Amino acid sequence: MMLGIIADDYTGATDIAVTLVNEGMRVVQVLGVPEDAGVVAGADAVVVALKSRTIAPADAVSQSLAACDWLRGLGARQIFFKYCSTFDSTAQGNIGPVADALGDALGVGMAFVCPAFPVNKRSVYMGHLFVGDRLLSESPMKDHPLTPMRDSDLVRLMSAQSAHDVGLIALPVVMEGPQAIADAARALVAEGRRYAVVDAVCEADLRAIGRAAADMALVTGGSGVAKGLPANFGIHAPAEGTAHWPDVTGGAAVLAGSCSAATRGQIARVRDSWPVLKLDVDRIAAGADVVAEALAFAAATDAIPLIYASSDPDEVAAMQAKYGRDRAGAMVEDTIAEIANGLVAAGRTRLVVAGGETSGAVLNGLGVRALRICSEIDPGVPWCQALDAPVALALKSGNFGSPDFFVKAFEVLP
Ligand SMILES: Nc1ncnc2c1ncn2[C@@H]1O[C@H](COP(=O)(O)OP(=O)(O)O)[C@@H](O)[C@H]1O
Ligand SMILES: O=C(O)[C@@H](O)C(=O)COP(=O)(O)O
Numbered sequence: 271m272m273l274g275i276i277a278d279d280y281t282g283a284t285d286i287a288v289t290l291v292n293e294g295m296r297v298v299q300v301l302g303v304p305e306d307a308g309v310v311a312g313a314d315a316v317v318v319a320l321k322s323r324t325i326a327p328a329d330a331v332s333q334s335l336a337a338c339d340w341l342r343g344l345g346a347r348q349i350f351f352k353y354c355s356t357f358d359s360t361a362q363g364n365i366g367p368v369a370d371a372l373g374d375a376l377g378v379g380m381a382f383v384c385p386a387f388p389v390n391k392r393s394v395y396m397g398h399l400f401v402g403d404r405l406l407s408e409s410p411m412k413d414h415p416l417t418p419m420r421d422s423d424l425v426r427l428m429s430a431q432s433a434h435d436v437g438l439i440a441l442p443v444v445m446e447g448p449q450a451i452a453d454a455a456r457a458l459v460a461e462g463r464r465y466a467v468v469d470a471v472c473e474a475d476l477r478a479i480g481r482a483a484a485d486m487a488l489v490t491g492g493s494g495v496a497k498g499l500p501a502n503f504g505i506h507a508p509a510e511g512t513a514h515w516p517d518v519t520g521g522a523a524v525l526a527g528s529c530s531a532a533t534r535g536q537i538a539r540v541r542d543s544w545p546v547l548k549l550d551v552d553r554i555a556a557g558a559d560v561v562a563e564a565l566a567f568a569a570a571t572d573a574i575p576l577i578y579a580s581s582d583p584d585e586v587a588a589m590q591a592k593y594g595r596d597r598a599g600a601m602v603e604d605t606i607a608e609i610a611n612g613l614v615a616a617g618r619t620r621l622v623v624a625g626g627e628t629s630g631a632v633l634n635g636l637g638v639r640a641l642r643i644c645s646e647i648d649p650g651v652p653w654c655q656a657l658d659a660p661v662a663l664a665l666k667s668g669n670f671g672s673p674d675f676f677v678k679a680f681e682v683l684p
Contacts, residue, residue, distance in 0.1 A: 272503045273315040274341025275496075276334050276372070277352040278364065279626035280633055281651075281667040283319030286493035287643040288652035291317045293500040294455055294507045299654070301633055301643045302333075303340045305525045307658060309640045314505060316341060321359060322368070323570035324416045330364035331371040338372055348487060348499065349376060354626075355387035355492035356418040356669065357399055357427060365432020369490050373434075373464060376487040380459045383436070384430055384472035384479055387494035388669055389649045397425045397438045401669075405566040410531035411669075415585035415590070416627065418597055424467040434464030441469040444478060451482035470494065477501075480606055485533030493650060502525060515646040515683050516655035517663035520619030524676050525626030526578035527589040527606050530668035532578050532680060535625070536675045544676075545571045549579040551589045554601050574680060577609055579623070620662045622679050629665040635663065647679050648672050 273290070277283035280301065295314040302317060310316045318337040321332040324473045338349055351365075351372055360364045371413040373381055386394045391402045401409035405422040412418055421427055428436045437458040443450050451468065458466050470476050474492075480498015489499070500506070510645045526533055540546070547567045552562050568575040579602045581589070589598045610621060623629045640657040647653060647664055648671045654663050663678050672678065 271310070271315060271316055272347055273350060273499060274338070274344070274346030274348070275315060275350045275352055276337045276341070277317055277319050278323040278330070278368070279321060279354070280508065280629040281353055281626040281665045282493070283317045284348070284641065284643060284652055284665050285667055285670070287317045287647050288650065289493040289496050291502060291643050292507060292646070293497060294505045294575065295500050297517045297643050299643060301339055304639055305377045305671045307363055308346065309460070309582050314503070316344065316346070319470050320634050321413040321627065321634070322364060323354070323626065324360055325364070327363040327367040327485070332367045335371055335375055338375055342406055344452045345441070348428065348489065350496055350499070351490040352493060352496070353385065353490065355385045355390060355392040356401060356411045356419060357385050357424065358411070358414065359418055359431065360417065362450055365490070365579060366428055369465070370432050370434060372488055375493050378486065378488045379464070380455050380488065380496065381426060381465055381488045381490050382468050382479060383441030383465050384422070384468045384470055384491035385497040386476065387492045387650070387683055388470070388472050388476070389478040392492065394424065394469045395471060396469065397467045398422045413420050415529050415586045416595065417628050421651055428434065428465055428467060431546040431599070432465065433460055435466060436465040437461065437463040437671050439466045439468045441475070444469050444475050448481035451479060455482065474495065482505060491500045495519055513682070514524050515644050516653050517560050518619055518655060518660055518662035519595065520660070521617050522574045522620040523576060523613050523618045523682055524622040524624070525610055525628070525632065526624035527574065527602050528666070528668035529583070529586050532671060533624045533666070534582065535670060535673050537576065537578055537580055539673050544576050545573055546576045549577065549602065549605060551593070551598060551602060561568040561608045564609045564614065568613060568618065569616060574583060576676065579606065599627065603631035611635050613660055617658055620683060622664045622666060622667045622676060622678070625668050633663070638663070647682060648675055651675070653679070
């Protein structure tokens with residue numbers, strides 16, 4: 271095993287897993303550290319998916335260190351800490367505290383910080399994170415229910431979360447190539463800095479950064495920068511990949527807890543043509559049997575039902591004002607997880623789940639502990655086959671996927 275990945279949410283984990291698969295690696299994704307290491311036999315890279323993005327920093331640190339120990343025990347020669355391409359984090363962390371702890375455990379002097387993922391329109395320029403042509407802080411991420419991002423300056427964000435100093439390797443240096451990037455990193459270490467935010471606006475930048483990171487024990491970032499890593503281990507993308515999809519038949523359903531602009535657009539696309547049910551947070555809070563209602567709704571149709579809680583920022587803010595941010599989120603996540611259980615029990619074994627936290631709740635609820643990564647539906651979103659249940663899952667990062675993603679997902683897996 272060459273590369274060990276620790277991902278702070280389940281959608282982010284499948285995103286980096288499929289990125290490495292596309293580059294020719296054999297990848298297994300586990301949900302938390304498994305008791306039996308046999309499940310990862312033969313993998314070039316192992317992704318440990320955690321649900322650690324918004325939990326207490328001390329818990330995120332201890333879970334990440336446990337994953338790191340386990341991966342190193344399996345022989346991982348490099349550890350990658352995968353966080354969101356929009357740097358999703360709370361004011362307390364958890365990107366800084368986890369990166370600090372992993373760096374200490376691995377004894378590193380320098381780690382890159384690079385959330386760029388140009389194919390999904392996230393780029394870093396002069397240390398500032400852009401979503402399309404907007405700064406992160408002016409993008410819809412400013413209204414995320416759990417991790418509203420109100421700053422775009424990655425050096426400032428990382429400095430606030432980390433105990434260490436942070437520098438910048440700006441685009442002109444990145445464009446000079448791997449040697450210049452490595453030299454700049456060494457210069458930052460000499461200044462006493464532990465991290466380098468690295469600019470990247472296109473795939474060539476990501477590959478150059480990947481090359482420059484060849485000898486680093488720890489790399490941190492979005493899945494884009496992982497593209498360049500397999501080549502360091504002598505692994506290259508197959509000339510022409512053939513699509514491979516889960517071997518799962520059975521009914522289908524879509525569950526959405528993501529309130530991102532992309533997910534809301536994807537819901538709007540099918541609202542008039544699919545059976546759709548919106549979950550009412552007030553009724554969940556009042557103890558109504560919303561799960562039974564949703565399952566009855568799904569049972570009444572032969573088509574693909576879409577069940578969602580996704581709401582616009584004003585509605586989310588109103589729910590959070592009433593119930594608290596964490597409680598509102600947890601109520602919705604628990605409800606969707608129970609619905610997922612009921613749907614699978616009723617034979618709907620091909621599920622699209624929109625939202626990282628939501629996906630974590632669903633997989634934990636289903637008791638799924640390991641996934642085989644299949645081909646991509648859209649950049650960063652593969653179909654996955656559960657290794658411990660006859661279930662196919664597409665875990666869609668909130669902001670990923672084309673407007674017709676839900677339709678597309680079941681076109682490739684009819
Ligand atoms: N109507 C709503 N009101 C309040 N919170 C909500 C509502 N709908 C969903 N949520 C919560 O918002 C959070 C969305 O996060 P997540 O699933 O990670 O989506 P994304 O991938 O877009 O970040 C979840 O905790 C979810 O339970
Ligand atoms: O890097 C990304 O953008 C994704 O892989 C990711 O982490 C998305 O998280 P959610 O938007 O919470 O699904």
